[in-house]
Amino acid sequence: MTFDMSLVQRGARLRRSPFFEATQRHGARAYTVYNHMLFPICFADLEGEYRHLLEHVTLWDVSVERQVEITGPDAARFADFLTPRDLARCEVGQGMYVLITAADGGILNDPVLLRLAENHFWLSLADSDVLLWARGLALKSGLRVSLGEPDVSPLQIQGPKAKEVVRALFGDRALNLRYYRFFETTLDGIPLVVTRTGWTGEMGYELYLRDAARGDELWERVMAAGRAHRIRPTGPCDIRRVEAGILNFGADMTPADNPYEVGLGHLVDERKSADYVGRESLARVRAAGAKRKLAGIEIEGTRLEFNAARWPTAAGGAAVGHVTSAIWSPRLEKNIGYAMLPVAQAAPGTELRVQLPGGEERRAKVVAMPFIDPGKEIPKA
Amino acid sequence: MTFDMSLVQRGARLRRSPFFEATQRHGARAYTVYNHMLFPICFADLEGEYRHLLEHVTLWDVSVERQVEITGPDAARFADFLTPRDLARCEVGQGMYVLITAADGGILNDPVLLRLAENHFWLSLADSDVLLWARGLALKSGLRVSLGEPDVSPLQIQGPKAKEVVRALFGDRALNLRYYRFFETTLDGIPLVVTRTGWTGEMGYELYLRDAARGDELWERVMAAGRAHRIRPTGPCDIRRVEAGILNFGADMTPADNPYEVGLGHLVDERKSADYVGRESLARVRAAGAKRKLAGIEIEGTRLEFNAARWPTAAGGAAVGHVTSAIWSPRLEKNIGYAMLPVAQAAPGTELRVQLPGGEERRAKVVAMPFIDPGKEIPKA
Numbered sequence: 001m002t003f004d005m006s007l008v009q010r011g012a013r014l015r016r017s018p019f020f021e022a023t024q025r026h027g028a029r030a031y032t033v034y035n036h037m038l039f040p041i042c043f044a045d046l047e048g049e050y051r052h053l054l055e056h057v058t059l060w061d062v063s064v065e066r067q068v069e070i071t072g073p074d075a076a077r078f079a080d081f082l083t084p085r086d087l088a089r090c091e092v093g094q095g096m097y098v099l100i101t102a103a104d105g106g107i108l109n110d111p112v113l114l115r116l117a118e119n120h121f122w123l124s125l126a127d128s129d130v131l132l133w134a135r136g137l138a139l140k141s142g143l144r145v146s147l148g149e150p151d152v153s154p155l156q157i158q159g160p161k162a163k164e165v166v167r168a169l170f171g172d173r174a175l176n177l178r179y180y181r182f183f184e185t186t187l188d189g190i191p192l193v194v195t196r197t198g199w200t201g202e203m204g205y206e207l208y209l210r211d212a213a214r215g216d217e218l219w220e221r222v223m224a225a226g227r228a229h230r231i232r233p234t235g236p237c238d239i240r241r242v243e244a245g246i247l248n249f250g251a252d253m254t255p256a257d258n259p260y261e262v263g264l265g266h267l268v269d270e271r272k273s274a275d276y277v278g279r280e281s282l283a284r285v286r287a288a289g290a291k292r293k294l295a296g297i298e299i300e301g302t303r304l305e306f307n308a309a310r311w312p313t314a315a316g317g318a319a320v321g322h323v324t325s326a327i328w329s330p331r332l333e334k335n336i337g338y339a340m341l342p343v344a345q346a347a348p349g350t351e352l353r354v355q356l357p358g359g360e361e362r363r364a365k366v367v368a369m370p371f372i373d374p375g376k377e378i379p380k381a
Numbered sequence: 382m383t384f385d386m387s388l389v390q391r392g393a394r395l396r397r398s399p400f401f402e403a404t405q406r407h408g409a410r411a412y413t414v415y416n417h418m419l420f421p422i423c424f425a426d427l428e429g430e431y432r433h434l435l436e437h438v439t440l441w442d443v444s445v446e447r448q449v450e451i452t453g454p455d456a457a458r459f460a461d462f463l464t465p466r467d468l469a470r471c472e473v474g475q476g477m478y479v480l481i482t483a484a485d486g487g488i489l490n491d492p493v494l495l496r497l498a499e500n501h502f503w504l505s506l507a508d509s510d511v512l513l514w515a516r517g518l519a520l521k522s523g524l525r526v527s528l529g530e531p532d533v534s535p536l537q538i539q540g541p542k543a544k545e546v547v548r549a550l551f552g553d554r555a556l557n558l559r560y561y562r563f564f565e566t567t568l569d570g571i572p573l574v575v576t577r578t579g580w581t582g583e584m585g586y587e588l589y590l591r592d593a594a595r596g597d598e599l600w601e602r603v604m605a606a607g608r609a610h611r612i613r614p615t616g617p618c619d620i621r622r623v624e625a626g627i628l629n630f631g632a633d634m635t636p637a638d639n640p641y642e643v644g645l646g647h648l649v650d651e652r653k654s655a656d657y658v659g660r661e662s663l664a665r666v667r668a669a670g671a672k673r674k675l676a677g678i679e680i681e682g683t684r685l686e687f688n689a690a691r692w693p694t695a696a697g698g699a700a701v702g703h704v705t706s707a708i709w710s711p712r713l714e715k716n717i718g719y720a721m722l723p724v725a726q727a728a729p730g731t732e733l734r735v736q737l738p739g740g741e742e743r744r745a746k747v748v749a750m751p752f753i754d755p756g757k758e759i760p761k762a
Binding site for chain 1: 489
């Protein structure tokens, strides 16, 4: 089924990235919508983009990762109130992968948090309006805090040659950057924050552009610096991120799931002293043990297309859960993915049946994750 | 530019409507994304769908209008706290078009609110996560309130023959329904709320399906009842809604705009006694007068495609604002739309220049709205 771009973008409701013109010029073939913005998701063929990410270096427009900016005299207290991670341990110049949790412990988003100053934070969002959540919370909190969406638009440079590209752009300073650290700089006068982060399972960086008017210029500057290393634009690489065990908010974790259920219990700091939303619920889950678990699975048979909806799973003849992500790994030559299952059915070796669209049923089994370790340089979070 | 549906829907992140299979079977040609769901926006040609809406009756899958359900002993107080409209005047069985406002008076959403019981409300949302806003507000409010997204998915039946279709389905009860009133019922056992509402400027109804498992059945039941009246599925009709002066959240009004600026000051009830978010800011705007205004405009020249981004406008050689929506009206044989302008430039007759993509400039002028009155039976809100 094919259709016109002009139909997906009807009217001015959906926002465009500062890199939109560049992605058009460089041949984006498809866009989806993320945080009310058009999000380029494919430039060539998806498996070609995957191989390029593994061998060379890729440029990915992730300006849809909108930022929630938290400032004001109580910004640190407020940021700490939003997440089960202990921000007392987050230095200025440091980032952290955090979960935003609701009072019931459900996951509302999984941003990268950057601490730009003692009382200055950005949350680089997955697809939900956390700015509304934060504004709602702040209103009766009694805290002196300002919240907004700043003019900030990230780009990812990912893959084994990413280091060469950022060295060409920023010199050794970028090479020495530890994982989840960042620095503020300019490139030909373009204001940027450079972070050692990504969503690929490969090594990489993000450039947070701080002036939308200069998006096109930044894009071409990065492309020029990467030419010698065969840089090319891509969309998100779901094959690689599933191989690495990375979760996609909205599919693999949702507000109906808590951190313990999706294997992100290490992002709940038990020793955190500050209060935060979800604290009591999460303590209860921890004490009682999670009842469900997101498990790695392998699905037998020929190459499956990436699942466009949840697939029901059964064990021992009874319906027990659903597949959240499933995709063909060309390196493993297997269909791999995740299923949300009752704990009793989530142990490696458990045999499952997966119901595909159209009625086909496939044998599957629970396996350990990740399927392929991220590079040694990339710690878990 | 054409591309594959399979690329827009990568993975299970985007949710599907209970009518998704039906829309596929009935030939949906394109989908956009709205409230994290796939939203069918075209089945044939857009002008054909417009003419069908004017002359016959249309069926439109608006299950993307997700509901925020408010229940609990303090539900009425909490709902009243969310909006500048006075819900003390909203009876059980009545709906209201309301604005959800932030503390600064900005518009966060413009849902239809339904009061199902003294302490039971639905907000039928435009595209923003108001559930997160409400949950954030509720947490420290001290009010005993439950918030959630129920299993509710609306369909719109719109056009001059809509009455015949709902009479065939529900009998005279539907015919006697006043505007913004509703009743609860079942159709072949399918649980529904039937409302006299719509987003077309034509007369019409919405069926709020309360059991997603029966979406396909409901769709075919409505199609069968409408066959004699030439019912056909369509997407949103932007031509008709602009002719009628209806605004689209995210394009014509955003969190950066307050109700007075977009001509919705009548949705701020000055005599409302209950407190609500934005009360003080809106009182200040009312006292000082809005500085900007969303004005009707006509743009000269040949047929324009619906604007996919904001177009800059100038008056007297100076940049003064931007076009939010602009579309060709086949009945008026003119390009019509809205522009957000400083009050000094917003009076009918003001001459403007509009900058189109690609560099073309067109003459335009401010005119009174609506361009074509909604049917007599449809009051302003």
